[in-house]
Amino acid sequence: MSIALAEALTSAGKKDLDTLMEAVRDEFVRWRHSPENGSWQKCFDLFYRLAFRYR
Numbered sequence: 001m002s003i004a005l006a007e008a009l010t011s012a013g014k015k016d017l018d019t020l021m022e023a024v025r026d027e028f029v030r031w032r033h034s035p036e037n038g039s040w041q042k043c044f045d046l047f048y049r050l051a052f053r054y055r
Contacts, residue, residue: 001043004031 008023031037 001028001031004028 004027
């Protein structure tokens with residue numbers, strides 16, 4: 001996921017927030033469907049638990 005986020009930041013450059021978020025969305029979807037990615041659900045579960053633990 002870190003690589004997907006870095007790719008999105010790189011591709012969006014210094015454009016507005018909406019453009020950046022579209023790039024992040026596109027890269028996360030690409031990452032989710034990548035055959036190299038075997039544990040995407042574990043990553044999302046971890047982020048979900050962390051997000052609600054520190055609210």
